[in-house]
Amino acid sequence: MAIISDYNEQDNKPPVSAKPFKAVLDPANPLGFLETVFEFLGRESDIFKSDSLVSDVNAVVRMVKENLDTEERKRKDKVEESTGKPEKKFKEDVPVGEVKETKVEEVNEAKSASEAMEEDKKGPRAPNIGNGLDLDNYSWGQSLQEVNLNIPVPHGTKSRFIVCDIKKNHLTVGLKGQPPIIDGELYRPVKVEDCFWSLEDQKSISVLLTKKDQMDWWKCVVKGEPEVETQKVEPEPSKLSDLDPETRATVEKMMFDQRQKSMGLPTSDETQKQDLLKKFMAQHPNMDFSRAKLS
Secondary structure, three states: OHHHHHHHHHHHOOOOOOOOOOOOOOOOOHHHHHHHHHHHHHHHOOHHHOOOHHHHHHHHHHHHHHHHHHHHHHHHHHHHHHHOOOOOOOOOOOOHHHHHHHHHHHHHHHHHHHHHHHHHHHOOEOOOOOOOEEOOOOEEEEOOOEEEEEEEOOOOOOHHHEEEEEOOOEEEEEEOOOOOOEEEEEOOOEOHHHOEEEEEOOOEEEEEEEEOOOOOOOOOOEOOOOOEOHHHOOOOHHHHOOOOHHHHHHHHHHHHHHHHHHOOOOOHHHHHHHHHHHHHHHHOOOOOOOOOOOO
16 A cells, blocks of 8 residues: 555656756846746646736735835845934935925926816817817818818728718718717708818818808807807908908908907997987087996
C-alpha cells in the first residue's frame, strides 16, 4: 500500500514546464517584464481561465502598492527622527494655504469662463455674413424671401444616399442609415412647392427654403437651435432695389427701427407721435401738457 500511495502522490504533482521562465527586469520598461510573466503563466497554468482574474490581479497590485507606501512612510519617519526636520520633496516649498487659494482661484476662473460660454450659447448670436449662423453641423443664411442651408457631408457622397424631406413646418436632412443631421420643426412655415435641395461637388448638401411670410427675419432654421440676433440682420443693398416700392418702404422702415432700438433711440412711429404732439402743443399754447403721455 505504501508503494501505491507514493505512486499516487507522484502522479498528482504538476508537470514540470519544458520551457523554464527566463526574463530580466529592465527598470526602464517594467511593463515588458510583466507581459513576459503573464505570458508564461498563461502558457504554463490555468490562471486565465478564472473569472475573477482581473479582480485578483488588482487586489495583488493594491496590496503591493500599500506595502510600498507603508515602507516609504517608515523611511520618512526615520529620516525626520534622525534629523529633526521634515523631508523636503521640492526645492522650494509652497505654503499649503497658497496652493489651495491658487487652485480655488483657477477653478473659479475656469467656471466663470465656462458659464460665460454657456450664456453666449443660450443668448442670441451675432449673424454671419449671410444673416444666419454657422453651427457645428451646418451653416445657414437668409434674405427676406429665402433661407439657404449648407450641410457638409463626407466627400464622395452620392445623391442616392441623401435623405431630404421638406414639409410646410418640418425639415429632415441626413444620410441613409445614419441619424439625421437636421430634424425638427421649422421656425416659420415655408412654400414646399418652391423649396428644393441639391448635392454640391459630392461634399455638401444645399437646401433652399422659400419663406411663406416674406416680411419676417428667421431667428433660427429649426426651433430649439441657437438663435440669431435679428436686430443686427441687414439685407444686401442690391436686394432692396429688386423689391416693389411698398415692400421696399416697409423693409427700410423696419431696418431704421431696428437700428434705433439698438441705440436706445425712438422708432419711426414714436418719432412721428412726438412730432404730432409738439405740433399740437404749438397750436394750443394755453393748454397744460405736463401729464401728456405717448402710448
